[in-house]
Amino acid sequence: MGRSILPTGFAQGIANTLYRAAGSPDLRIRLWTGDEVGAPPSTSAGTLVIRSPLALVRLAIDPELELGDLFVQEQIDVEGALDEFLAALLRREPKVGVSHWIPDSWRELALSTGRSKAHQNASHHYDVGNDFYACWLDEGMTYTCAYFPRPDATLEEAQFAKMDHVCRKLGLRPGDEVVEAGCGWGGFALHMARHYGVRVRACNVAEEQVAYARERAEKEGLADRVEFVHDDYRNLHGKYDVFASVGMLEHVGMDHYEELGSVIDRCLRPNGRGLLHTIGRSRPQLLNRWMRKRVFPNAHPPTLGEMMRILEPRNFAVLDAENLRIHYRLTASHWLRRFEREADRIEALVGRELARTWRFYLAGTTASFETATVQLFQVLFSRAGNDHIPLTREHQYSGDAPIFADEALDGAPRDGGSLGER
Amino acid sequence: MGRSILPTGFAQGIANTLYRAAGSPDLRIRLWTGDEVGAPPSTSAGTLVIRSPLALVRLAIDPELELGDLFVQEQIDVEGALDEFLAALLRREPKVGVSHWIPDSWRELALSTGRSKAHQNASHHYDVGNDFYACWLDEGMTYTCAYFPRPDATLEEAQFAKMDHVCRKLGLRPGDEVVEAGCGWGGFALHMARHYGVRVRACNVAEEQVAYARERAEKEGLADRVEFVHDDYRNLHGKYDVFASVGMLEHVGMDHYEELGSVIDRCLRPNGRGLLHTIGRSRPQLLNRWMRKRVFPNAHPPTLGEMMRILEPRNFAVLDAENLRIHYRLTASHWLRRFEREADRIEALVGRELARTWRFYLAGTTASFETATVQLFQVLFSRAGNDHIPLTREHQYSGDAPIFADEALDGAPRDGGSLGER
Numbered sequence A, B: 001m002g003r004s005i006l007p008t009g010f011a012q013g014i015a016n017t018l019y020r021a022a023g024s025p026d027l028r029i030r031l032w033t034g035d036e037v038g039a040p041p042s043t044s045a046g047t048l049v050i051r052s053p054l055a056l057v058r059l060a061i062d063p064e065l066e067l068g069d070l071f072v073q074e075q076i077d078v079e080g081a082l083d084e085f086l087a088a089l090l091r092r093e094p095k096v097g098v099s100h101w102i103p104d105s106w107r108e109l110a111l112s113t114g115r116s117k118a119h120q121n122a123s124h125h126y127d128v129g130n131d132f133y134a135c136w137l138d139e140g141m142t143y144t145c146a147y148f149p150r151p152d153a154t155l156e157e158a159q160f161a162k163m164d165h166v167c168r169k170l171g172l173r174p175g176d177e178v179v180e181a182g183c184g185w186g187g188f189a190l191h192m193a194r195h196y197g198v199r200v201r202a203c204n205v206a207e208e209q210v211a212y213a214r215e216r217a218e219k220e221g222l223a224d225r226v227e228f229v230h231d232d233y234r235n236l237h238g239k240y241d242v243f244a245s246v247g248m249l250e251h252v253g254m255d256h257y258e259e260l261g262s263v264i265d266r267c268l269r270p271n272g273r274g275l276l277h278t279i280g281r282s283r284p285q286l287l288n289r290w291m292r293k294r295v296f297p298n299a300h301p302p303t304l305g306e307m308m309r310i311l312e313p314r315n316f317a318v319l320d321a322e323n324l325r326i327h328y329r330l331t332a333s334h335w336l337r338r339f340e341r342e343a344d345r346i347e348a349l350v351g352r353e354l355a356r357t358w359r360f361y362l363a364g365t366t367a368s369f370e371t372a373t374v375q376l377f378q379v380l381f382s383r384a385g386n387d388h389i390p391l392t393r394e395h396q397y398s399g400d401a402p403i404f405a406d407e408a409l410d411g412a413p414r415d416g417g418s419l420g421e422r
Helices: A008-021 A053-061 A063-072 A082-090 A104-108 A115-126 A130-134 A155-169 A187-196 A207-219 A254-267 A289-295 A304-314 A325-341 A343-350 A352-370 A405-409 B008-021 B053-061 B063-072 B082-090 B104-108 B115-126 B130-134 B155-169 B187-196 B207-219 B254-267 B289-295 B304-314 B325-341 B343-350 B352-370
Strands: A028-030 A036-038 A047-050 A076-079 A177-181 A199-204 A226-230 A240-246 A268-280 A316-323 A375-383 B028-030 B036-038 B047-050 B076-079 B177-181 B199-204 B226-230 B240-246 B268-280 B316-323 B375-383
Touching: A008 A028, A008 A036, A008 A053, A047 A053, A053 A063, A063 A076, A063 A289, A063 A352, A082 A325, A082 A352, A130 A207, A130 A343, A155 A187, A155 A268, A155 A325, A155 A375, A177 A187, A187 A199, A187 A207, A187 A226, A187 A240, A199 A207, A207 A226, A240 A254, A254 A268, A254 A304, A254 A316, A268 A304, A289 A352, A304 A316, A304 A375, A304 B304, A325 A343, A325 A352, A325 A375, A343 A352, A405 B325, B008 B028, B008 B036, B008 B053, B047 B053, B053 B063, B063 B076, B063 B289, B063 B352, B082 B325, B082 B352, B130 B207, B130 B343, B155 B187, B155 B268, B155 B325, B155 B375, B177 B187, B187 B199, B187 B207, B187 B226, B187 B240, B199 B207, B207 B226, B240 B254, B254 B268, B254 B304, B254 B316, B268 B304, B289 B352, B304 B316, B304 B375, B325 B343, B325 B352, B325 B375, B343 B352
Parallel strands: A028 A047, A177 A199, A177 A240, A199 A226, A240 A268, B028 B047, B177 B199, B177 B240, B199 B226, B240 B268
Antiparallel strands: A028 A036, A047 A076, A268 A375, A316 A375, A316 B316, B028 B036, B047 B076, B268 B375, B316 B375
């Protein structure tokens, strides 16, 4: 075997350099010659199979981008569980050349999403086709982090529990008017209307999703209470008791955070509550370049500090922030296993290249949450001085109606009577 | 009546200008002449009585500082509830001259606390004497925000509940080693040891408090499990399962946030959890000048975004953040009413001037939380990739032992068996 372009010893040298540049992770590399480098087989989480000298050279030049591209093009492959292999890679800090940790100075780089581009960005990702997503999402078509009250909950149970968890955080009451920015296939909007008796106006720039959501609202007899709008969140108007956005912020460039803050400010009534649910980071970092270029154009998972650029300029106060990283790890793991089980059907549906793109992306997502390269934040907020907020978070877990502070304290805590002072 | 220094009409003009500069709040001003300006009596929350032309001039020149100073010196007084009067003032955005909202550009001003100064700062506030604090704090001498599971809980119940709430958030288990930075009179350290079976090393720079805490540990038979150290948090060493700091961060200048992060990084074991409990802001702003000069030298209540300067550079991930503003409003209101009830005893103990300083400060604190000029944040965190964290927050409310993710998931979620995948 072996091709004449690269002498075998030289190819092994490049592979070794590449391996060390990646921080010597617990995995192996096998060349087209059969030669192997890397961790001892006993500690290896998987083997990267490089099929040609060209693939090796491309990988050496730009590993962050080419690892995914070469996988999609079948120029490389992975033996062993793909998510475990990628987790082993992410666990190490790469050295120069595999610049996984982008310098801080780069993070200010505009990851701008112009209004006309927002449609393209979301379409790119979501208009693969509803049938495709139905192959591996839960029955309710919820494409955001689920919530596992027990570790052995099913994905369906966990997505239901997530929607309930968000509704309870927001303290929804019958009659509340809710606006949802980025509504996916409409599952959450319909859940709020059905189980909490609220009215919802929900927007989304992905046309096929909106069509699906509208049909669903009709079918479920909720079309009079849930309105799905094919539009950008920046065009939202009207006044609402609740602002909710589950899984949209990742697609909003940081350049637009202040604008998002102004939209929320414009739409939220004085005693309203809001919630932002987003993939995030524990430290500022750009999204992996392959993900940004091939899967989520211009996406950016923010740190909690970066998210404050939405809320602090408008004097919104964070009431409650919860990190659900472990829950997304479980969610993504469910998706990946369903995806792999349905691999043949998916390939027939969208073609081999797109199927491999998505498999690599889902495995990478699972690995990213497992290695904590990313986090998941749910941030509940209201105007700083709003007393119409739950006094504690107990109702999130008891399922009882929340006790709102303004109602419980009767507006007169200072006279002592209602405070139980002895 | 009237003194000849200021013609009456001129004095009224100054008072009127002052009133409008404060944003025309719902209160009145009465001059030494008996003349009044301000809101109609029907909407007024209280009357500011200005006793002399000099007091009026001083107030006009530097209202932010002089309002408190003149009150302490009895050159001005307030008719009506002091906290209600101050809340009415805080509800309005002052115009030029009453620069309550400091420009953003100022916030970067170093509020530095040099190591030698830290002792002075804390001493200034806390060495008024334990007897003084005992007059108006709860029996357990807890001088931080309480937690009211029910609005009618007593202050004693609410302080106990707060300590339990923090212990549950931290997922304390018997045998855990805890380090506490800024331990006050030791109540929380002793609570953790007594009720959760942990060992605690707690530090504080206020000498009289440490002496009190040590005596208490002896008396309660916990001296073998709780060590109180008279030292600065920056000198902490050793490795711990838990880092806790309740009410110290307000005294740590922002210049020292990175240093605090490195202390936590140094002291926390890989699978440890940490909690920072602090007065904060919904938007960046310096502390009122009177508070900074007369009560809390160099204190700074941070926004959540500012707090991230402690955690993000060290790759700590926020797991849970809770805003307890309403609870501090209730706590401060309890303190103020106890303080006012014990006014004579307190005056005999510390003198009239200090008593008035403290009454003004406690009323101001109550008003600040009522008007949301300040917030209260409890931020739970761990190293970004730590799986030894509770899977949900349900145990915080059920009182059951937390389910730790690493134990529940058995380290192998990807094989499917433990995930309940169908």
